Amino acid sequence: MDSQDLQVLAAVRRWRAEGHRAALVTVAQTWGSAPRPAGAWMALRDDGRVQGSVSGGCIEDDMIARMLDGRIGGSQPFVLTYGVTREEANRFGLPCGGTLELVVEPAPDHALLTDLAARLEGGQLVRREVELASGQVRIFDACRGEALQWDGQRLSTIHGPHWRLLIIGAGQISRYLAQMAQALDYAVTICDPREEYSVEWDVPGAPLVAGMPDDVVMAMAPDPHSAIVALTHDPKLDDMALLEALKSPAFYVGALGSRVNNAARKARLLEYFDLSEGEVGRLHGPVGLHIGSRTPPEIAVSILAEMTAVKNGVSVARPEPANPASAGCGVR
Structure with a gap:
């Protein structure tokens, strides 16, 4: 039975092979009550199909709409924040005023995702870093005990058997x-x-x-x-x-x-x-x-x-x- 990360990676790779564009979305930070933890992944296909989850569903609906109307495009990673106001929290179904900060990668590098999947399938623990300013993505060997890090410009996530x-x-x-x-x-x-x-x-x-x-x-x-x-x-x-x-x-x-x-x-x-x-x-x-x-x-x-x-x-x-x-x- 594959982990959630492997399921997301498999979907992205399959969609790319079928000729679709796919974005990768990561929960970078949460405040208050949030339905999914930091590090959760979601893949979003150009026709609105999803794999994985970043919330209970309402945020996914908004992101599908963004993908379909062209607001998720290009190649530069960017940040989306949901739930800053009480009205927005209610709109997106975030409990008790919860807030999510998401890093969106509109066009993740297919070769790097394939490398990451191979490492995870081999039971390795991997650190993946995304630099928002440059758009550069790198993967490294990780150690147990390492945790997600996010400073607003660089996102470092840990994948594999924690x-x-x-x-x-x-x-x-x-x-x-x-x-x-x-x-x-x-x-x-x-x-x-x-x-x-x-x-x-x-x-x-x-x-x-x-x-x-x-x-x-x-x-x-x-x-x-x-x-x-x-x-x-x-x-x-x-x-x-x-x-x-x-x-x-x-x-x-x-x-x-x-x-x-x-x-x-x-x-x-x-x-x-x-x-x-x-x-x-x-x-x-x-x-x-x-x-x-x-x-x-x-x-x-x-x-x-x-x-x-x-x-x-x-x-x-x-x-x-x-x-x-x-x-x-x-x-x-």
Whole structure:
């Protein structure tokens, strides 16, 4: 499943191949409540077709009108600002007086976009810089932790896998989780030493690495942009990953299992491994938000939803089931 950036790039390249002109629009800055974050992309074709989004829809309608009547033309990048006045905010559906500042590139360089797409498809993290005065666009290798920068004249955006996800186990849940995470710009890696599972792993862009889970976690060198999820449901494998992951600065560590199994796991980690109560307390288990999920794709949704909440600093309460003893390992 492609990320939003790759979907936009694919649309621009396809439209150009079909003989259409296409503009690229980037959210450079927001104030107040805004429907899309800084860095969001939208491609706009000469006949008004769009891919991506910079708002909830009303701004897109205005930009389509600008494209159709010729106000988006030439080759020089320029800035558009929406929502400066209360009337304009109401007109464009911006909540609570929100304001968007957009950088519009009427004729982005096709060769550079093709280069950028190739880098992203290869799992690279890339910085793209646009100089408004000269119209020059350049792309560079980027590092995790770099952020969008905008000073009114130069826009620097980061594209590619901003986050990393290590999944322990190459089962069915992992297949759905890997593809969903890729759509959110995670660089996904799988670890499963069990040959009966690993030989069947074939999710594009999510490599399976050899080795035991604890060694793979240490080799990963998790940082605050890393998540580790254990999904084998085999304590001999999951616990090996967790004893290293819980000591790391990874922002999210989770493990599959019922409440009863997870309580036993936490007790086991405290009793037999060199982990503190604080470290064991970081474990998200049962993994994922409680949304009543039972199928592998539903469980993957619940896991990624909880990861997203933690990443964004949102606290989500865990409701107790009516009968905790009957809660299955896959019910979220």
